[in-house]
Amino acid sequence: xxxxxxxxxxLLALACFVVLALGAPWLAPAPPNAIPADGLIxxxxxxxxxxxxxxxxxxxxxxxxxxxARVSLSVAFLSVALASLVGTTYGAAAGWIGGRVDALCxxxxxxxxxxxxxxxxxxxxxxxxxxxxxxLVLLLGLTxxxxxxxxxxxxxxxxxxxxxxxxxxxxxxxxARILWRHVVPHVWPxxxxxxxxxxxxxxxxxxxxxxxxxxxxxxxxxxxxxxxxGQLPGGARWWLxxxxxxxxxxxxxxxNALGDALRESFAPxxxxx
Amino acid sequence: MxxxxxxxxxxxxxxxxxxxxxxxxxxxxxxxTIEARRAQRGLDDPMPVQYARWxxxxxxxxxxxxxxxxxxxRDVIADLLPRTALLMGLALVTSLSLGMWLGAWQGTRxxxxxxxxxxxxxxxxxxxxxxxxxxxxxxxxxQTLGWLPATGMVSAMHEILPFGERVRDxxxxxxxxWLALSLVGVSVFARFQRSSMRDAWREPFVRTARAKGVAxxxxxxxxxxxxxxxxxxxxxxxxxxxxxGAVFVERIFAWPGMGNATVSAVNARDYDLVTAAVLLSSxxxxxxxxxxxxxxxxxxxxVGS
Numbered sequence: 001x002x003x004x005x006x007x008x009x010x011l012l013a014l015a016c017f018v019v020l021a022l023g024a025p026w027l028a029p030a031p032p033n034a035i036p037a038d039g040l041i042x043x044x045x046x047x048x049x050x051x052x053x054x055x056x057x058x059x060x061x062x063x064x065x066x067x068x069a070r071v072s073l074s075v076a077f078l079s080v081a082l083a084s085l086v087g088t089t090y091g092a093a094a095g096w097i098g099g100r101v102d103a104l105c106x107x108x109x110x111x112x113x114x115x116x117x118x119x120x121x122x123x124x125x126x127x128x129x130x131x132x133x134x135x136l137v138l139l140l141g142l143t144x145x146x147x148x149x150x151x152x153x154x155x156x157x158x159x160x161x162x163x164x165x166x167x168x169x170x171x172x173x174x175x176a177r178i179l180w181r182h183v184v185p186h187v188w189p190x191x192x193x194x195x196x197x198x199x200x201x202x203x204x205x206x207x208x209x210x211x212x213x214x215x216x217x218x219x220x221x222x223x224x225x226x227x228x229x230g231q232l233p234g235g236a237r238w239w240l241x242x243x244x245x246x247x248x249x250x251x252x253x254x255x256n257a258l259g260d261a262l263r264e265s266f267a268p269x270x271x272x273x
Numbered sequence: 274m275x276x277x278x279x280x281x282x283x284x285x286x287x288x289x290x291x292x293x294x295x296x297x298x299x300x301x302x303x304x305x306t307i308e309a310r311r312a313q314r315g316l317d318d319p320m321p322v323q324y325a326r327w328x329x330x331x332x333x334x335x336x337x338x339x340x341x342x343x344x345x346x347r348d349v350i351a352d353l354l355p356r357t358a359l360l361m362g363l364a365l366v367t368s369l370s371l372g373m374w375l376g377a378w379q380g381t382r383x384x385x386x387x388x389x390x391x392x393x394x395x396x397x398x399x400x401x402x403x404x405x406x407x408x409x410x411x412x413x414x415x416q417t418l419g420w421l422p423a424t425g426m427v428s429a430m431h432e433i434l435p436f437g438e439r440v441r442d443x444x445x446x447x448x449x450x451w452l453a454l455s456l457v458g459v460s461v462f463a464r465f466q467r468s469s470m471r472d473a474w475r476e477p478f479v480r481t482a483r484a485k486g487v488a489x490x491x492x493x494x495x496x497x498x499x500x501x502x503x504x505x506x507x508x509x510x511x512x513x514x515x516x517x518g519a520v521f522v523e524r525i526f527a528w529p530g531m532g533n534a535t536v537s538a539v540n541a542r543d544y545d546l547v548t549a550a551v552l553l554s555s556x557x558x559x560x561x562x563x564x565x566x567x568x569x570x571x572x573x574x575x576v577g578s
Contacts, residue, residue: 114555116513118520122539123547204402208521211404212536227408241412245405253400260396 003265010258017251021069028063032221035059043237053239055229065244068221073251075137075216076202082141084195087148088184094149095156096179102153109146117143117205125214136215140202148194155187189266193259200255207248223248327548336552337545341538346549349534356426357518357530360447364454365515369508371455372462376504377497379463380470392467398460404521407453411525414449421445424527450526454519458511466504473500501572509565517554 020027029050035058046053052061094105124139125131131139159165160183168178209215210224218225223244230240330337336346375395379388414421422445434442473479473496482492518532527533531550538546 114558115551116517116554119517119535119539119547119551119554122536126539126542200400204400207402208404212521212524227405231408238412238417241405241408245409248405249397249401252402253397256396256400 003261006261007258007265010254010261013250013254014258017069017073017254020066021073024063024066024070028060028066030060030063032064032067033059033219034063043240045237046239052243053237055226055240056232056237057229061226061239061243064221064226065223065247068223068226068244069247069251071133071216071220071222072203072206072224072248075133075140075206075222076199079137079140079144080195080198080202082137083144083198084148084191086142087145088152088187088191090145091149091152092156092179092184092187095153096160096175096183098157098160102157106153109149113146121209122214125209131215131217133216133220136206136209140206144198144202148191148198151190151194152187155190156183159183159186189262193263193266196255196259196262200252200259203248203255204252327545336549339538339543339546341541341543341546346545349546350531350549350553353529353531353534354516356528357523357532358515360450360454360523360528360530361515361518363447363451364458364519365508365511367451367455368458368462369504372459373466373504375459376463376466377470377493377500379467380500381474381493381496383467383471383474388467391463395460395463395467398456399464401457403453403457403519404525406456407450407522407525410449410453421449424525426529446526450519450522450528453522462504462507465507466500469500469503470497473497498572502569505565505569505572509561509568512561512564513554513557516557517550 024032042054042058043056044050044054044058050060050062052065055061055064090105094102120143121139128135156179164182165178168182169175173182206215206222207224207227210222211228213228216222216225218229226244227241227248230237230244327337336350338344339346339349342349375391379391382388411424415424422442424446426443426446476496476499478499479492479496482495487495516531518528518530518535520532520536522528523530523532524536535547535550537543538550
């Protein structure tokens with residue numbers, strides 16, 4: 001595949017996911033939490049009426065997956081946006097100021113990295129009891145910015161010494177403005193690649209947390225909670241594992257492929273995956 | 274290490290409930306009894322006092338008492354650690370060796386058909402969430418086909434089986450969690466090794482070595498050594514998993530290791546066990562990055578000079 005097509009294909013796939021998620025209320029055959037009126041509360045394999053089957057409460061899995069896409073994708077997008085913002089600010093500030101401040105900032109990052117992310121999330125969800133959705137976004141965002149900060153910092157340190165910075169300074173541009181208007185735009189490629197790969201990572205992480213019962217809370221549908229419903233006692237229900245799982249893998253794969261392609265097209269240089 | 278475990282110490286105590294509230298909730302036990310136990314363990318003291326006591330114990334090598342298991346934390350960890358280390362160690366060795374081999378092979382023929390197939394497959398594997406892969410394997414091989422025993426580390430009759438059967442029993446329980454972890458692990462290492470090997474393969478020294486008449490094997494060896502740095506760094510970062518365990522995979526296969534125990538310890542507010550687990554994992558994190566640094570210097574003398 002040409003480099004261009006390698007970017008375009010995942011980009012289109014991602015657009016499809018977004019359209020499906022946004023259009024869920026119109027596309028879904030049934031409301032996501034609707035329990036059948038005829039009292040047929042049981043998990044049935046796929047039929048024409050329910051192409052992906054029903055879950056143990058008799059709810060239509062396809063509808064839940066479409067609505068789950070809204071939750072899963074928006075949680076991932078929003079928390080990665082937050083992580084990018086925090087990480088860029090932190091990394092840019094540390095790299096720009098340099099010296100002791102920089103050293104201290106990097107030590108603090110080392111501390112944060114020494115605690116496994118999953119454990120922090122576990123503790124936090126214990127702290128909150130049940131997590132409202134916006135708190136989950138906040139938590140994922142505030143524990144996901146370390147890599148961004150490191151990469152931005154090392155980019156900024158390199159850019160700081162460049163001539164165009166000197167030129168801007170010589171013409172009397174304020175420091176803060178140089179940083180934000182002249183230096184940070186150069187960090188953009190790094191940021192886009194890291195964020196795309198970050199979305200892939202976060203989609204999987206949210207699904208995992210929700211699967212453990214620590215992320216999105218029932219009755220809200222997310223791909224993770226549907227997978228969790230498939231684990232309720234009462235025998236193996238492959239349709240509750242395969243379909244939401246396939247959606248999950250496709251979404252993660254799309255973002256990873258897009259990240260890889262963008263990285264190659266921006267610069268053939270290696271950025272930590 | 275100190276800062277990390279302190280952070281966890283504070284977070285854990287901020288969380289509502291304590292070991293007693295979790296354990297005795299709903300039991301017909303007089304409040305006074307619970308209060309007395311609490312006071313005895315010093316959980317009524319203000320947080321700084323508790324913290325000072327905990328720090329003093331750690332410095333003396335005392336990890337504390339696990340309220341959940343009713344045993345010293347040291348013993349609990351001594352039980353859990355070998356199980357996790359066995360599973361994670363096997364998975365790490367497999368991922369590292371296979372991943373490096375595959376990545377290096379791809380790096381020397383970047384862009385070829387074989388490389389493209391391998392790149393696509395590793396990308397797909399890399400995108401499989403570990404917990405879902407584990408779930409799929411469990412449903413396929415255990416629940417549907419019934420080829421392998423269900424979950425846990427050994428079957429209920431393990432103790433009375435003859436030696437050969439016991440080994441077989443262990444392996445049967447090990448294979449699925451190992452496979453789930455390794456498939457994803459191989460793809461991670463292969464992706465790293467491929468891109469570093471590809472970059473090394475383009476360096477002028479490769480042509481020089483060829484021009485000097487070095488055999489192709491030797492050229493590959495030469496390039497590979499310079500392409501090792503990022504892979505070693507990554508392996509160093511993976512090291513803490515040896516003591517931290519894999520939460521999702523351990524949970525799904527009910528593997529009685531550190532990852533599983535940490536989750537239930539957090540839920541039970543087993544303060545000492547959680548902080549000890551974090552202490553251990555951050556110690557290995559520091560050790561891992563030091564080790565990676567050391568190995569990098571050994572393999573490539575240019576690093577750090």
